[in-house]
Amino acid sequence: MNNQNPIWALISTFGLMSLFAVGGAAAAVPEMHRIAVDVHHWMTEKQFADAYAIAQLSPGPNVLIVTLIGYAVAGIPGALAATLAMCLPTALLAYYVSRLLNRPSRSRWPGLLQAALVPLSIGLMAASALILAQSTDRTIAALLLTATVAVIASVSRINPLWLLLAGGLLGFAGIV
């Protein structure tokens, strides 16, 4: 086991992280940020915020921000290693658990577990928002844009892609 090998570092980091990522990809963002920016210095604040933006803008599950982190660390092998490490272990776990639970049971444990985990995953996602906002919203205009998008997306059913593109346009125009 060579701790200097970046591929191994990616696999162990994201493999372990995925097993604790209750609440999905958005809930894991603070931990990704802590590991990639603060602990390993794989990326700068700015690069991490960019990676988050690219992952949001691209098709596919948003968890694929790990592909971008993996690429920044170790090129294409790193991108593939990070993606598989983040996705495969929990998918296999889900496969085995679903086989165990295949016959419908009257147990109240799944419902209880879910009720117990919901507030925690909301707290994690709120923390993601705060950490990302601290690295992106450095001007008043940027803060206003974030707040406006938050309000519009809360009260309407507009396709999020339009809001992202509007943000890109404002950035292009040099307003934020």
Add this chain to the structure above:
Amino acid sequence: MSTDSAPAAQEPGISATPAPPPGLPALFLAFARMSLAGFGGVLVFARHAIVDQHRWMTADEFNETFALCHFLPGPNIVNLSMVFGSRLRGIAGGVAAFTGLLLPPTLIMTVLAIAYARFGDVDVLRRILAGISCAAVGLLIAVVFRMMTPLFRRMDVVALILMTGVFAAIGVLRLPLQAVLLVAVPVSIGVTYLMRRKVAA
């Protein structure tokens, strides 16, 4: 794969017949398509394709499968692809759906990563990405608000305290995720269990 979506589901006469289990290439293609359509989250498209378009599952079966994937760790939609595919076609079906969901967007993401490494410092791109980042954070805040609304509506004080505690520990104090969850998960399960017993009693 060429059947079009919403109108086909409304056709009378065939609505009650469940479709036969799809082959592995069909599973791969269906998940690749919903993944590539899924800007800003795949769940909506997955539900549409599985329940409405292909009728591989009823709405209830889908909800049950998704609930299972939601309280397991890891990216929910990725878990869903594996569980769903394996329910239809065994482990090979799970792998086909998993690969279909992940392979095309991973390739796209890798190309974007290469482009970013080469052109990320170009000023125009930096400005565009900065604007998109701000909007993306706004979207995340909106999702958090939507998820919080039921807790406020029920005045679920315990849940709100737990939520705020996790937020402060991770977002403000920047503690490691494992340590926080190691404390928060047992506490939350214990409290929820006790509250439910109190309600039932």
